[in-house]
Amino acid sequence: xxxxxxxxxxxxxxxxxxxxxxxxxxxxxxxGLDEQVQEVKSDVLSIAAELNQLQEKLxxxxxxxxxxxxxxxxxxxxxxDAVQIQIDGKLATHYIxxxxxxxxxxxxxxxxxxxxxxxxxxxxxQVSVTGKLAxxxxxxxTEHFPFTKEIKPKLIGxxxxxxxxxxxxxxxxxx
Amino acid sequence: xxRPWQWLSMGVxxxxxxxxxxxxxxxxxxxxxxxxxxxxxxxxxxxxRLDAELAQHQRVDEPQLDxxxxxxxxxxxxxxxxxxxxxxxxxxxxxxxAVLDADVEQPVKNEAAYRxxxxxxxxxxxxxxxxxxxxxxxxxxxxxxxxxxxxxANVYLALGRPADAVEVLKRLQGAESLKGFAAYNLGIxxxxxxxxxxxxxxxxxxxQIESRDTAVAAIRDKSNMVLGSVMLRSEDYAHAxxxxxxxRLEGPYSNRALLSTGWADASTHDYQKSLVPWGMLxxxxxxxxxxxxxxxxxxxxxxxxxxxxxxASLYSQALDSFGKELEKxxxxxxxxRAGNFLKALxxxxxxxxxxxxxxxxxLPDTPETFYLTELMASxxxxxxxxxxxxxxxxxxxxxxxxxxxxxxxxxxxxxxxxYEPLLPEVDAxxxxxxxxxxxxxxxxxxxxxxxxxxxxxxxPPLLATADERVALERLRKIETALKHESGAECAAQQMQVQxxxxxxxxxxxxxxxxxxxxxxxxxxxxxxxxQVLHAQYTAFVRARQAAVHSYAGYDQSIQxxxxxxxxxxxxxDTLLARQGQVIEAVAIDELNTRRQRLEAYQVQARYAVADxxxxxxxxxxxxxxx
Numbered sequence: 001x002x003x004x005x006x007x008x009x010x011x012x013x014x015x016x017x018x019x020x021x022x023x024x025x026x027x028x029x030x031x032g033l034d035e036q037v038q039e040v041k042s043d044v045l046s047i048a049a050e051l052n053q054l055q056e057k058l059x060x061x062x063x064x065x066x067x068x069x070x071x072x073x074x075x076x077x078x079x080x081d082a083v084q085i086q087i088d089g090k091l092a093t094h095y096i097x098x099x100x101x102x103x104x105x106x107x108x109x110x111x112x113x114x115x116x117x118x119x120x121x122x123x124x125x126q127v128s129v130t131g132k133l134a135x136x137x138x139x140x141x142t143e144h145f146p147f148t149k150e151i152k153p154k155l156i157g158x159x160x161x162x163x164x165x166x167x168x169x170x171x172x173x174x175x
Numbered sequence: 176x177x178r179p180w181q182w183l184s185m186g187v188x189x190x191x192x193x194x195x196x197x198x199x200x201x202x203x204x205x206x207x208x209x210x211x212x213x214x215x216x217x218x219x220x221x222x223x224r225l226d227a228e229l230a231q232h233q234r235v236d237e238p239q240l241d242x243x244x245x246x247x248x249x250x251x252x253x254x255x256x257x258x259x260x261x262x263x264x265x266x267x268x269x270x271x272x273a274v275l276d277a278d279v280e281q282p283v284k285n286e287a288a289y290r291x292x293x294x295x296x297x298x299x300x301x302x303x304x305x306x307x308x309x310x311x312x313x314x315x316x317x318x319x320x321x322x323x324x325x326x327x328a329n330v331y332l333a334l335g336r337p338a339d340a341v342e343v344l345k346r347l348q349g350a351e352s353l354k355g356f357a358a359y360n361l362g363i364x365x366x367x368x369x370x371x372x373x374x375x376x377x378x379x380x381x382x383q384i385e386s387r388d389t390a391v392a393a394i395r396d397k398s399n400m401v402l403g404s405v406m407l408r409s410e411d412y413a414h415a416x417x418x419x420x421x422x423r424l425e426g427p428y429s430n431r432a433l434l435s436t437g438w439a440d441a442s443t444h445d446y447q448k449s450l451v452p453w454g455m456l457x458x459x460x461x462x463x464x465x466x467x468x469x470x471x472x473x474x475x476x477x478x479x480x481x482x483x484x485x486x487a488s489l490y491s492q493a494l495d496s497f498g499k500e501l502e503k504x505x506x507x508x509x510x511x512r513a514g515n516f517l518k519a520l521x522x523x524x525x526x527x528x529x530x531x532x533x534x535x536x537x538l539p540d541t542p543e544t545f546y547l548t549e550l551m552a553s554x555x556x557x558x559x560x561x562x563x564x565x566x567x568x569x570x571x572x573x574x575x576x577x578x579x580x581x582x583x584x585x586x587x588x589x590x591x592x593x594y595e596p597l598l599p600e601v602d603a604x605x606x607x608x609x610x611x612x613x614x615x616x617x618x619x620x621x622x623x624x625x626x627x628x629x630x631x632x633x634x635p636p637l638l639a640t641a642d643e644r645v646a647l648e649r650l651r652k653i654e655t656a657l658k659h660e661s662g663a664e665c666a667a668q669q670m671q672v673q674x675x676x677x678x679x680x681x682x683x684x685x686x687x688x689x690x691x692x693x694x695x696x697x698x699x700x701x702x703x704x705x706q707v708l709h710a711q712y713t714a715f716v717r718a719r720q721a722a723v724h725s726y727a728g729y730d731q732s733i734q735x736x737x738x739x740x741x742x743x744x745x746x747x748d749t750l751l752a753r754q755g756q757v758i759e760a761v762a763i764d765e766l767n768t769r770r771q772r773l774e775a776y777q778v779q780a781r782y783a784v785a786d787x788x789x790x791x792x793x794x795x796x797x798x799x800x801x
Contacts, residue, residue, distance in 0.1 A: 030559050033754055037562045038265045040746050041219075044569050047739050048223045049230070051576060054732050058583060061721055069204045100215045109211025110204055120714070151717070155204055 064117035065153035068092070068125070072105045073161035077134040080105065080160065085114050086126040092116060110157070120149050127158050127170050139163070143170040203228070203242040206250055213253070218261035219568065225254050229270070248274065248283060252290050259294055262561055268294040275310065285311045289323050296326060301333035321350040325357060332360070337367035355384050355391035359398045366405075378402040382421050395421075396428045403435055407442070415439045430456060430465035437472055446476040461496055462503065462546050464772070470496055471776055471783070478787055483794055487787035494780040497773050504770045507546055511762050516547075517755050520560060521567050550765045559758050566751040573744040580737050583729070590726040598722065605715065612708065619701055626694055635683040638690040643679060650676050 056065070068085055072078070080102055085092040093114045097105075105111060128142040139162060147156060157173035201207045205228045212221035229250060232243045243250060251270040258267035271294065274287040292307035308327055315323060324343050331340035344361035347353055358381035365374030381398035384391060403418035416439040422432035433452040440449035453476060456469035474489035510516065550556055629637065639647065650672050657669050683690075 027555055029757055030555055033750065033757060034262075034558060034562055035265065036750055037566060037754070038263050040569065040743065040750060041261065041263055041565065042266055043739075044573065044743050044747070045219070045222055045226065047576070047736065047743060048219075048572070049227055050732075050739075051736055052223065052227060054583075054729070054736065055579075058586070058725075058729065061724065063717060063721060067204075069208065071201070071207060101211075104211045104214035107210075107214050108201065108207070109214045110201065110207025111211050112204075112208050157204055 060115055060117060060153075062153045063151050064119065064149075066114075066116050066118045066149060067112055067153065067155050068114040069110050069155065069157045070095075070105070070113045071108075071110045071157065071159050073159055073165050073167065074108070076106065076161055076165060078131050078139060078160065078162035079133075080129065080131040082130050083113060083158075083160075084126075084128040085158075086128075087116070087118060088123050089126075113158075118149050118154070120151060122146060122148055125156065125172070127172075129160055129170060131162075133162055133164070141170055143172075145172045147172070202245040206243055206246050209250075209253070209257075213257055213260075216260075218257050219565075219572075222254065222257045222261060222263075225250060225257065229254065248279075248286075252287070255290060255294055259297055262558065262565065264294075264298040267298065275307075281313050282316065285313070285315055286319065289315075289319055289326070292323075292330070293326055296330055296333070301330045304330045305334065321347060321353055325350075325353050325360075328357075328360060328364070332364055332367065337364045340364040341368055341370075354386060354388070355381065355394040355398075358384060359394050362398060363401070375402060375405065378405075379418070382418060392423065393426065396423055396426050396432070400428050400432060400435075403432070403439070407435060407439060410442070412439045412442045430459060430463050434465040434469055434472070437469065437476070441472070441476060441479075444479075446479040449476045450480075461500060464549070464769070467497070467500065467773065467776060471779060474783065474787065478783070478790070481790075481794070483787045483791035487784055487791055490780050490784035490787055494777060494784060497777045497780060501770060501773050501777070504546060504766050504773065508763055508766050508770075511759050511766070514755075514759075516759060516762055517563070520758075521564065546766055546769050547762055550762065556758075556761060559754060559761070563751070563754045563758055566747055566754060569747045570744070570751060573740050573747060576740050577737075577744065580733055580740075583733055587726045587729055594722045594726065598719075601719070605719075612712065616705065619698075619705060622701075623698060626691070626698060629691060629694075633687060633691075635680075635687045635690075638687060638694060639679075639683055643683070647676070647679055650679070 060067075066087070070083055072080065080097050082094065082096045084094045095111075095113050101111065124144055124146050126142065126144045128140070130138075130140045133139050147154070159171040159173060161168050161171070163169075205224060209221045209225040209228065212218070212224060228243055232238055232241050232247070232250075235241050238244055238247075251274050255267050255269075255271045258264075268291050271287050271291045275284055275291060279287075288307045288310040292304040295301070295304035295307055304326070308323070308330065311323070324347055328340040328343040328347070331337070331343065341361065341364045344357055344364055347357040348361065350357055358377065362374050362378035362381050365371075365377055368374075378398045379402055382395055382402055384395050386392060386395070399418045399421045403415045403422075406412070406415035406418060416436055419432045419436040419439060422428050424433075433456045437449040437451075437453040437456070440446070440452075450473065453469045453473040456466055457473055459466045461467070470489070470493035474486040474493065477483070477486035477489060551560065625637065628634075636647075654669070654672050654676075657665055657672065660668075
């Protein structure tokens with residue numbers, strides 16, 4: 001019975017430190033593979049960069065390119081549910097936010113919500129926001145803004161703030 | 176050689192510090208977009224965005240006017256963080272190194288050196304990490320001071336310089352952000368520096384830190400586990416028990432702590448006491464190694480207490496349980512060989528958060544994972560797993576891209592079919608308009624020149640109206656004709672002609688300033704029209720170019736990208752298969768180890784059940800309590 005005692009005790013003490021030649025070989029194999037995986041990641045990232053350039057050139061030429069970005073005001077507690085964007089009265093996008101996306105916005109990230117094409121000249125963007133306030137009340141807001149598309153790509157930044165923010169409402173920034 | 180428990184504590188502290196830092200007042204939307212992806216853990220997308228933005232920033236003629244300039248240091252640092260988090264250790268740190276070698280102020284260099292050191296340390300290159308730390312000079316920002324010193328201590332530990340680590344860690348004991356971690360690592364450093372009594376006292380201190388923070392609670396449990404295990408080895412069972420008792424009853428170390436508490440009691444022959452932790456343990460998850468061991472340990476304690484009947488019954492239950500567990504292990508092995516383990520690992524619903532490995536156990540239809548939670552939590556296995564998941568992700572992306580090439584080519588074909596028949600006619604019409612436009616512009620230039628000349632050499636006849644010019648010409652012709660006539664009537668007519676010429680000349684000279692002003696105003700209006708014309712001309716030329724650019728010149732790029740994607744896909748698939756095989760092999764190896772242990776337990780239980788029944792019968796025969 002003492003033998004049994006020793007066997008189980010040694011099993012307990014060795015729980016976290018088992019290394020055998022087989023482990024070492026597996027570790028070396030994993031390390032080799034890891035390096036190859038890193039190389040292929042690098043390669044795919046470079047493909048992605050080239051593909052993005054091609055895609056942008058093909059689908060969104062600079063003279064018609066319009067991109068709309070959404071951000072939350074600093075310290076904003078509004079629980080954003082959805083944002084709808086209309087350009088010249090036509091629906092461009094309607095986006096519903098996941099918890100992770102909302103957290104990323106709260107931390108200062110900026111979401112590219114829409115990429116599209118518009119002709120040069122005067123246009124109008126309508127931004128509609130729905131969500132819940134910190135006190136649990138429903139919140140919705142819609143604003144219209146005129147903008148002008150020139151020859152260069154047009155980047156519009158939409159900053160959202162709830163009614164309790166120092167500058168409440170929907171604000172449009174030109175970039 | 177570093178031991179796993181050291182790495183775990185270091186990993187936790189460093190991971191917390193390496194989170195992407197929030198952007199200060201944002202000036203570059205694309206940088207904000209990269210952060211948005213990073214904050215969601217989508218590091219491929221974050222890197223793709225940030226790489227593109229940094230490359231573009233380097234290409235612009237005046238980078239200081241580019242919006243990224245405002246965030247350039249943060250962007251350089253972030254790209255290293257993202258690479259590290261995307262497990263691209265070989266590439267990580269290049270941008271930070273560039274900052275360190277650039278002509279920048281010392282505080283920026285200090286931050287770069289700290290970040291580089293952190294990257295090198297995570298790349299398992301402690302010597303390089305130390306070199307980076309040695310480049311830090313002068314004042315260090317307060318917000319990184321403690322993290323930097325903690326990193327320095329960890330680097331010393333990794334380099335086998337525990338005495339240096341002790342010095343650094345002693346100074347960090349008051350740091351709130353490192354609560355628990357600095358205390359635990361100091362204990363370990365002291366043990367490694369052969370200051371065993373002091374190390375144990377330090378671990379005891381670390382094992383009693385009060386905190387509601389789950390990470391601190393986990394490191395406190397770990398301190399107690401290490402302390403208890405060392406005490407158990409040195410046969411100081413009373414202190415070992417105290418340490419194990421401090422481990423929380425619910426937590427990653429609770430099963431091992433209960434098992435160890437029982438052994439500490441059993442080692443002092445207090446088998447009655449050991450029944451309590453072991454009794455609790457046997458009701459827990461039957462795949463856990465500590466629980467399985469307790470199933471033998473509990474009847475062992477009863478037999479020591481001479482309660483042979485209970486011991487025999489428990490051994491018998493253990494035997495049944497081990498048999499069932501062996502079946503589970505075999506089922507797991509079969510399932511892994513059938514590829515189900517890899518399928519379970521890539522299930523979408525389990526990859527949603529950081530505790531997905533734990534979640535695997537609760538998923539239905541994943542028996543292949545029941546015995547592997549511990550293995551899956553190990554660093555090496557995590558790297559392999561994440562690589563497998565990353566390769567799966569790359570595989571999906573590459574497949575999607577491959578599909579998009581056909582769509583691109585279709586789009587190009589349609590655009591070509593639309594524009595090519597239209598363009599010759601448009602070009603011909605444009606040629607005509609272009610010729611007319613050039614002629615009119617030449618006329619305008621001539622007018623402008625004349626008006627300019629009139630400012631220095633006034634010539635009123637040049638500003639005569641069309642009617643006036645016709646009238647003057649007619650008068651000149653009449654005057655010429657009258658020269659050949661004679662008589663009173665002729666003289667009167669000549670007088671009349673001269674009078675009319677005089678009237679016209681008078682008008683031209685007296686109205687000259689107003690006419691000159693009017694002419695300039697007319698020219699100004701014309702210039703405005705010419706500007707509109709120029710704008711339309713430029714817009715047309717641009718639209719004409721855009722029409723061609725919408726379908727011409729893509730074939731080579733698409734072809735090249737097609738080949739690159741195909742080659743990358745083949746590489747990814749090969750690596751995916753290899754990585755999968757390694758994961759499966761390691762998993763099966765682990766299951767074999769668990770199988771061997773269960774078989775050994777089964778043999779012990781079989782022997783012990785028979786022995787206990789014999790003893791129970793003997794006790795019964797001799798009138799004792801079976």
